[in-house]
Amino acid sequence: MDEPTKQIVIPAGFRFAGVHCGLKRNPNKEDISLIVCDSPATAAGVYTTNKVFAAPVRWDRARTPSDKIRAVITNSGNANACTGPQGEKDCAEMAAIVAEQIGAAADEVLVMSTGIIGVHLPMEKIRHGIAAAAGQTGVEAPAFLEAARGILTTDNGIKIASRTAEIDGRTFKISGMCKGAGMIAPNMATMLGIVLTDAPLSTEQTQTLLRDVAEETFNCIRVDGHMSTNDTLLMLASGAEGGAPLTDSQVAQLRHELKAACEEMAKLIPADGEGATHxxxxxxxxxxxxxxxxxxxxxxxxxxxxxxxxxxxxxxxxxxxxxxxxxxxxxxxxxxxxxxxxxxxxxxxxxxxxxxxxxxxxxxxxxxxxxxxxxxxxxxxxxxxxxxxxxxxxxxxxxxxx
Incomplete structure (x- = not known):
C-alpha cells in the first residue's frame, strides 16, 4: 500500500517522532512512535473488550478520560501482552522515561504496544529508542509520517487521515493515524489508533465524541473475527487554537469531520487485511x-x-x-x-x-x-x-x- 500523498493537516499543539530502536529486524522501519503535547491535553480512550488484555490497555484505561495528558508513546514489534507483573512494570517504565524526557509526570503519559504477545519487552532498546525519539520531535508532516510508521506491524503502509472543520469563523484541524491488518474483530475496535485535534474540548465532550464515532467507524470493520488483546483508540484535544470551549452545536459540527476522518482510516484496515484482494x-x-x-x-x-x-x-x-x-x-x-x-x-x-x-x-x-x-x-x-x-x-x- 502506497503512502498517502495528499496534504496532511497537523493540529496545533503536538510534536511527533518515529525512530528505529531494534524491535523490528529491518533497520529502516520505525518501531517507536512518540506524540508530545506542548501543554496538557484533554484525552479519551476506548479499548478492547477482550478479557485477556495487554499491560498498556490497563495503564491507559486507568488514566482516561483526562485533562492533563502530555504524550503518547507506542512501540511496535512487541505487544507486551500476557507478560505478567514484568509487563506492567515495563509499561510503567516506558511512561516514566517519556515523562522524564519532556518534563511531565508518568501519569500524564499514555502507552500503546503492538506485535507478538507473550514476550517481554527488550527494555534497553526501548530506553534508547524513547530518548532518541524525544530528541528529534517535529511539527511538520515528515515527523507525523515517521510517527505513523512507528506504530505499524504487518501493515503494508501507513493509515492516516486529516480534516479541517470550519465552525462559526473558527478553524480546527483533525488528524489521525492507525494500524491494523490482522486480528481484526472490533468491540471497541481492533487496532491501535490516535486521533488529534486542536479544538478546545472538555473531557466529557472528548470521551463522548470518541465513543460515538468509534461505534460508527472502527467498530464496523472486520478481517478475521479475532479480537486483539491490545485494541486501543485514543483521542487528544490540545485546545491550542484557543477560544471558548465548543458549544453542543459546535461539537456536532466537529463530530461530522471527526467521523469522516475516522471512517477513512477504518476502511484502510480491512482494505489492507493480510493477504486481502477485496x-x-x-x-x-x-x-x-x-x-x-x-x-x-x-x-x-x-x-x-x-x-x-x-x-x-x-x-x-x-x-x-x-x-x-x-x-x-x-x-x-x-x-x-x-x-x-x-x-x-x-x-x-x-x-x-x-x-x-x-x-x-x-x-x-x-x-x-x-x-x-x-x-x-x-x-x-x-x-x-x-x-x-x-x-x-x-x-x-x-x-x-x-
Missing part, C-alpha cells in the same frame, strides 16, 4: 433495530465461505443468505432481498435469474465488492467493511510466530 462492503437495511442490522452484517462479513467466494469471484448467494439466517435476528425470510454489486440475486425466498459470469466479472474487476441485504422489517440499517480470505492470509498466519 474490500467487502456489507450493507444491511430494513431491519427493526440497528443492533439487528449489525448482527447480520457481522455474520456475513465474518463468514469464511462468503469471504472465499468473494476471493474467487463466485456469486454464491446461498452462503450469504444462510449467514443471514443464523445471525440470531427475527425476520421473515420470504421478504429477504440480496444484491451483489447492484445486481439482484435473491428475492422473496428464492434466487432470481441472473448471469453468473456478469456478476463474477463485476467482483473480479473491482477491489471493492458491495453486498446489499434488505429485510423489510423496519428502517434501521448498518454497514460493515471487511476483507476477503485468501491463501496468502493462511500462509502468513501459519508462520507468524515462527
Amino acid at each position: 474490500l467487502i462492503k456489507v450493507d444491511v437495511e430494513g431491519c427493526a433495530t440497528r443492533e439487528d442490522a449489525k448482527k447480520i452484517a457481522i455474520e456475513v462479513a465474518d463468514s469464511p465461505l462468503v469471504k472465499t467466494a468473494i476471493t474467487g469471484g463466485d456469486p454464491n448467494w446461498g452462503r450469504i443468505v444462510s449467514a443471514v439466517g443464523y445471525a440470531g435476528v427475527t425476520f421473515d425470510p420470504l421478504k429477504l432481498e440480496l444484491r451483489l454489486n447492484d445486481i439482484l440475486l435473491y428475492q422473496t425466498g428464492t434466487p432470481v435469474k441472473f448471469d453468473a459470469k456478469t456478476v463474477s466479472h463485476s467482483i473480479k474487476g473491482s477491489f471493492e465488492t458491495h453486498v446489499q441485504l434488505t429485510l423489510f422489517e423496519g428502517d434501521a440499517s448498518a454497514r460493515i467493511w471487511a476483507s476477503d480470505l485468501t491463501v496468502e492470509y493462511v500462509k502468513f498466519n501459519a508462520d507468524y510466530s515462527t
Whole structure:
C-alpha cells in the first residue's frame, strides 16, 4: 500500500517522532512512535473488550478520560501482552522515561504496544529508542509520517487521515493515524489508533465524541473475527487554537469531520487485511433495530465461505443468505432481498435469474465488492467493511510466530 500523498493537516499543539530502536529486524522501519503535547491535553480512550488484555490497555484505561495528558508513546514489534507483573512494570517504565524526557509526570503519559504477545519487552532498546525519539520531535508532516510508521506491524503502509472543520469563523484541524491488518474483530475496535485535534474540548465532550464515532467507524470493520488483546483508540484535544470551549452545536459540527476522518482510516484496515484482494462492503437495511442490522452484517462479513467466494469471484448467494439466517435476528425470510454489486440475486425466498459470469466479472474487476441485504422489517440499517480470505492470509498466519 502506497503512502498517502495528499496534504496532511497537523493540529496545533503536538510534536511527533518515529525512530528505529531494534524491535523490528529491518533497520529502516520505525518501531517507536512518540506524540508530545506542548501543554496538557484533554484525552479519551476506548479499548478492547477482550478479557485477556495487554499491560498498556490497563495503564491507559486507568488514566482516561483526562485533562492533563502530555504524550503518547507506542512501540511496535512487541505487544507486551500476557507478560505478567514484568509487563506492567515495563509499561510503567516506558511512561516514566517519556515523562522524564519532556518534563511531565508518568501519569500524564499514555502507552500503546503492538506485535507478538507473550514476550517481554527488550527494555534497553526501548530506553534508547524513547530518548532518541524525544530528541528529534517535529511539527511538520515528515515527523507525523515517521510517527505513523512507528506504530505499524504487518501493515503494508501507513493509515492516516486529516480534516479541517470550519465552525462559526473558527478553524480546527483533525488528524489521525492507525494500524491494523490482522486480528481484526472490533468491540471497541481492533487496532491501535490516535486521533488529534486542536479544538478546545472538555473531557466529557472528548470521551463522548470518541465513543460515538468509534461505534460508527472502527467498530464496523472486520478481517478475521479475532479480537486483539491490545485494541486501543485514543483521542487528544490540545485546545491550542484557543477560544471558548465548543458549544453542543459546535461539537456536532466537529463530530461530522471527526467521523469522516475516522471512517477513512477504518476502511484502510480491512482494505489492507493480510493477504486481502477485496474490500467487502456489507450493507444491511430494513431491519427493526440497528443492533439487528449489525448482527447480520457481522455474520456475513465474518463468514469464511462468503469471504472465499468473494476471493474467487463466485456469486454464491446461498452462503450469504444462510449467514443471514443464523445471525440470531427475527425476520421473515420470504421478504429477504440480496444484491451483489447492484445486481439482484435473491428475492422473496428464492434466487432470481441472473448471469453468473456478469456478476463474477463485476467482483473480479473491482477491489471493492458491495453486498446489499434488505429485510423489510423496519428502517434501521448498518454497514460493515471487511476483507476477503485468501491463501496468502493462511500462509502468513501459519508462520507468524515462527
